[in-house]
Amino acid sequence: MAEPGAESQVRAAGGNGYRHRRAAAGYVPVPLQASIDAVQPMTGIVLWDDNASALAALGGDVQLEFAYLRYSDVVGEAGAYDWGAVEQRLASASARGHQMILRFHDTYPGHTGITIPAHVADSPDHALAWYSVEGRRTFIPDWRSTTLQDFVLEFYTRFAQRYDRDPRLAFLQVGFGSYGEYHLWDGPLELGRTFPSKAFQQRFLEHLERTFAHTPWSLSIDAANPTYTPFSSVQALRQLRFGLFDDSFMHETHSASDQEYNRASWLFFGDARVQHSPAGGEFSYYSEYDQRHVLDPEGAWGRSFESFAAQYRISYMIGNDQPRYQPAERIREAAMATGYAFRIVELASNGECVRIGVRNEGIAPIYHDAWPATNGRRSAASLKGLMPGASLATETCIGQHQPGALRITIESDRLVPGQRIGYRADLR
Incomplete structure (x- = not known):
């Protein structure tokens, strides 16, 4: 098992392969529902x-x-x-x-x-x-x-x-x-x-x-x-x-x-x-x-x-x-038809580490760093520059946790108070 804090990430072009990929040993899919209901920052x-x-x-x-x-x-x-x-x-x-x-x-x-x-x-x-x-x-x-x-x-x-x-x-x-x-x-x-x-x-x-x-x-x-x-x-x-x-x-x-x-x-x-x-x-x-x-x-x-x-x-x-x-x-x-729009297409946990897959469903990238985060801990991989239709996968070890209690956010240091980067998710 990876040491706490260890991470890996990969960018992949298009597709929805995350949803259909069988999780590696020990990883259990985590349900997540979310929608984008507001204009996104910087768009x-x-x-x-x-x-x-x-x-x-x-x-x-x-x-x-x-x-x-x-x-x-x-x-x-x-x-x-x-x-x-x-x-x-x-x-x-x-x-x-x-x-x-x-x-x-x-x-x-x-x-x-x-x-x-x-x-x-x-x-x-x-x-x-x-x-x-x-x-x-x-x-x-x-x-x-x-x-x-x-x-x-x-x-x-x-x-x-x-x-x-x-x-x-x-x-x-x-x-x-x-x-x-x-x-x-x-x-x-x-x-x-x-x-x-x-x-x-x-x-x-x-x-x-x-x-x-x-x-x-x-x-x-x-x-x-x-x-x-x-x-x-x-x-x-x-x-x-x-x-x-x-x-x-x-x-x-x-x-x-x-x-x-x-x-x-x-x-x-x-x-x-x-x-x-x-x-x-x-x-x-x-x-x-x-x-x-x-x-x-x-x-x-x-x-x-x-x-x-x-x-x-x-x-x-x-x-x-x-x-x-x-x-x-x-x-x-x-x-809301401009800029980026993120969808979380995979969320899985083995009790210590969390896998997140994110796809850009918008029409343009985000141009400042933004990180998928689990319980406030940011991935090492930024979504900056992720093209429409492209995906990013991260694995972040956050220590022991209950998979049902994960809090998933997208964080950026380039936001002002009151702004929030949203995402879509339909993981059951």
């Missing part, structure tokens, strides 16, 4: 953090909140970091039992306020300038400035040092240009001036890869554009571990063919990316019709959200206006 339909009334009304039907921030919200003078604006958002979301998705932007069409710290804006190598973007006067930083470039790298170093392990932060979105979405549509695109040079973008992306060890970071699918970015010319950049977000999800012609812009942009980065990084986005604002009908059961344009979510293995989708158009029940239903 679902996302609201902006300032949508107070909808957040209060939806409660646990929302698990993620979103906020934009400017770099100047955190840094004024050189080296003077004040994380108060970040802390306020993280703390408020956590108090509601939610986690945050954050994005810092340098350019926001129609906003004339300076988005970068004063010491960068006033440096000798930086020229203040405003341009017309989407027909509106807009501040755009001067990307010729090495002071600006050095600051941006330093900023994400400092951010990661403080928040890379913070359970209040689920995901980080990054990017340049309008809204941080990796484009400057209807604006004065000049690489190295109004938009970072491809050389600096490469430095930036490689820096993030080295800097963030725990928090998944994502880019807009617009980063596939060869005019704006270095991904076409520097193939190795596509091997970096970043996720994708699509901020015009489910517009009228979305995914009509593999050549359609959004579909082609997803395909450019490859289907395998979801194995390690989340897929997300925001419902299309191309028209009010899109927003009004995108969560109709049949979708806005003849395809349901569930169909699109499964195609792209969506973990989250920003839908801030959806409470205006859809009842809470439909928002919950759509949210």
